[in-house]
Amino acid sequence: MQALKRQLILIISDILLTNLAFLLSALLILPIQQFTSVLLGYFWEIALFITMVRILTNYIFGLYSSLWRYASIDELFKVIVSVTVGSVMNFVFLHLIRQSYPFAMYASIWMLNLFFIAGSRFTYRALRKSLHKKYKKNIQQKNVLIYGAGDAGVLVLNELRRHPEMGMHPVVMIDDDPAKYKRKVNGILVFGARDKIQDAVKKYQVEEILIALPSVTKQEHKQIIEICKGTGCKLKTLPGVYELINGKVDIKKIREVNIEDLLGREPVKLNSKEISEYLKGETILVTGGGGTIGSEICRQISYFQPKKLMIFDIYENNAYSLQLELKKKHPDLDLEVLIGSVRDKGRLDFIFQTYRPTVVFHAAAHKHVPLMEDSPTEAIKNNVFGTINVAEAAKIYQAKKFVLISTDKAVNPTNIMGATKRIAEIVIQMMDRHSKNTDYVAVRFGNVLGSNGSVIPIFKKQIAEGGPVTVTHPDIIRYFMTITEASQLVLQAGAMAKGGEIFILDMGEPVKILDLAKDLIKLSGFTPDEDIKIEFTGLRPGEKLYEELLIAEEGLQATKHKKILISKPIDYSYQEFVQELAKLKEVITKDAVQEIPKVIKKIVPTFQFDDRHKRQNSKKEKEEI
Template identity: 55%
Template sequence: MEKDKKLILYDILLVILSLYLALLLRFDFRIPIEYMEFFKLSIIPAVIINLFFNKIFHLYDSIWKYASIEELMSIVYSVSLSNVVLLIYSYFINYKLLETRYIRFPYGVHVIFWLLSVVTLGGTRFIYRIVEEMNSDKGNGKENKKLLIIGAGDAAALLIKEIKRSNNLNYEIVGLIDDDPCKKGKHISGIKVIGGRENIVDVCKENKVEEIILAIPSVDIATKRNIINICKNTNAKLKTLPGIYEIIDSKFSMNKIRDVNIEDLLGREEVKLNNDNINKYIKDKVVLVTGGGGSIGSELCRQIAKFNPKKLLILDIYENNAYDLQMELNYNYPNLNKEVIIASIRDERKLGEVFEKYRPEVVFHAAAHKHVPLMENNPAEAIKNNVIGTYNVVKCSHQFGVKKFVQISTDKAVNPTNIMGATKRFCEIIIQAFDTISDTEYVAVRFGNVLGSNGSVIPLFKKQIAHGGPVTVTHPEINRYFMTIPEAAQLVIQAGAMAKGGEIFVLDMGEPVKIADLAKDLIRLSGYQPDVDIKIEYTGLRPGEKLYEELLMNEIALTSTEHDKIYIEKPAGNSIEFVEESIKEFKDVVYKDNEEIFKLMEKKVPTYTRKIN
């Protein structure tokens, strides 16, 4: 409030001074007596008019520390309208000083007065901003971090502006990196473009850069991955700006800048979906997702919600995850017709009630136990949930006329060496057997690990790094296929649209990634050096764990589809009689010794070879 009063006082003095200087300049510093008299009579009206329009355009409400083009234009508008009104005053409400004529300000005075007013009123405010920025540059007592910004476009300009505004951002920007040779040597808000991506490592070393921010929100995945790989060779912590849509929508703020994560490094091009085909089998349909609160199940629900199902049924035994998803969907899709059902797929009677009540037309079966070492120690639970539970859902789908059933499978089902993989392979056998006798189209979709899913290595590594290490890897040569959760869910839905019945769809997982390299990348992305700041320990393969995963049963059987990331494998199926008999045996063996469970599984899944590490 005190600052506003001072600003009003300054404006009064500046308006008077500007009008007087306008007269001096117009009359070559020899103001005729009659104009001087008119000036004296016009001071109060000129001040009142200017203050009135300054108030109208919020010149006393703005925070001038953050003054920008918008505030400058407000000054221009205020001064312009003030001059128009003053001109009208000069014409019609002037004073008769001589008997022979009326006096008014010449047009030149108004033009000069306008220019001087913009300069003086705007100047005082922007000088205030400069002083504030100089004071903020002194910091808040904390040592500034050396920062390198990758990119020299609009996003970088916004970032620099935000950093210079804030007292809490203790950064010293050492420069900008951009591959455009035309930008090299140029400046953005005083910050120089010092080279291209080939200079990143040297610049960081010479300037002891502590953080790098990627200000390239619209760059393609391949280029971004290449730049991140270069940045990994520095000791700097990596951060990135949000997507370009947030920049365009003016939603940018520093709190949206996040750490570069492994998804940025391993991410692939955006999945292109055939929405017409997906709409045909999801829109206006009752869709059931089992395991709907899990990593894949919840993402399936998010993606399905976009296609306007008649009703979305979210079935899960774990109520906390289901509740969190319900709250999220309430916020993001308030008009979505949905139902959260807390139930176990082991409970055949409850499943029957659900199917009878809601009559789902499409089922995505994502409920399963998936942790390899835990299931090796608890094989009976793997059988109960993955095999018998899946059989229950498949059977209900057949009995209640589900149109399409999509089973979520795994690369661990290929030539399995653990009980979890073997159970998932038997699930594929179940759906292929039922497909031969049912009007329901049963298919399975097989893919590898998903980045950031519950129980995956990424969250574990992040926790270990946060605690200072060590990061534990089972074997230096172990590798896995990886895919992001949204990509996996989108491709599962797309595969469902292609299904004719009985297929096993195999998703293109790209190249396998060494887990040890993954750990090293995460350590570097966190601003540390592997085996220097954070140690990596090799603990040995766990029971049932493979060094290398396989995605296909038989590469010869693989055929392409209309989607470049989805393939089909159609191995020989088994009869429904085999499945029914096997289920009876499984129901009996789960109450016996673990060794008998393993032996029965080897009998039922010929490709299963138990591995004891």
């Protein structure tokens, strides 16, 4: 409605200005007697045609669809072409009806039309800019350095000037192209290359740095962030080149630099054809589908045209939010949201019998290490027997593939959660041996950045509250992967599955949690241990200093995907395994918590529960002292 109103105003304005230009030209060029005869005679007969031609050419050349608050050289060029074409058409028309005038009059009409039409548009732009300047004075502005003086940098610069409400005032630019040094871009100086960042920050009192390099590699982006974070400025970035649509930068896409940017991991390359072959047209069930990994797996699956996608979760809020999101993005997707627990064998049997899923991704699990130390029976019920319930249902109803989401904490576990996930892996390998129709596999990876309960959201919350940021141990390290990366590799591993494999995802280099905390503090514009304190709280029960991705005796095999490896299956006695599972079930039924570690140790010989208890006792002794 607002756009239509603006167009009508422009059309009415052009009608008046077109006729004014003709009459002024006649008044300036023609003798007064001839001008009077034109005004009182045939002018009103030709005015309609002249006006219609002007409106038509302006419409054809887009003068009624442009946003004149952003008017530039391109818009001026359109005005010149439109006025010229319209003037030529009117010249031809007047000669055809034998109404010829001196050439100077035609030139005057052309010049006045150009002045009036362009002037009206650019006057509007100037008035808006003037009002913006007054508005900006009332808003607290932060001095901003823009890293990147290319096309994206210029677009960002213009956007920030048009949106003073963002509170970001561009004062200087940095670019690694020597040809741009000491040159000005829209009035802003390109101070130099990356080695001049510190000097530019000091000279221009920069508070924020905005990285406008959407086309650089993840690794180079990481290097630039590493340099910028030493300035003490808050960092923001324009994401990938896909964010630049039709040459426009959406100001909402400018976001804070996050820890994923510091990982410098390149996007995963997927074999879409291979994934599509086992997902397209299939009925797919994702247990724990509302969780961090489960929900992202659902998002990825939605692009591969499944026959039906089922989200199964015990927590309805997350499942409902994901349902709304997927319905909006994929309106044609046959989506079913089912609430229930993997512990409920009856509920699972009903779902498998009713919907007959052909591919199952099992992501439902209790994952928080300290909580599972306090509630070990719940971890076992969910992670072990819940997995057995889903896996057996997949076998009974002849699903084609079953993919278990596992964790690096299953390797030489020192906590109940890790031990239960290791048992779940063994369950999958045992099921695969005794199943003719279903391929059972597990995919093991480390920590997922930004997942619920992970260190990143906790650190961000602590920083927002002014600290302190709590780290369990100065030397603790972890493997990290982005949610999207992990989920995509899970789908890829599923495509490779022949049955019985434990796929191990390449997590890259391990990250020191202390460095992670310091980086997040710096990215937030603070100085570690000055503005925000870091405190060490000691290792929690069952927590390792470092995680492993492979049990020593498993061995390792490469696959055709460089980020996916396969561990060699360990030979277990099926009979003994079943007997030990029965003992484990008996122990949790009695709620005999003290007996749990011993029973688990028989199933998982690498379970280091003795070392865990030694650490706990040592901690208690220190507290007593």
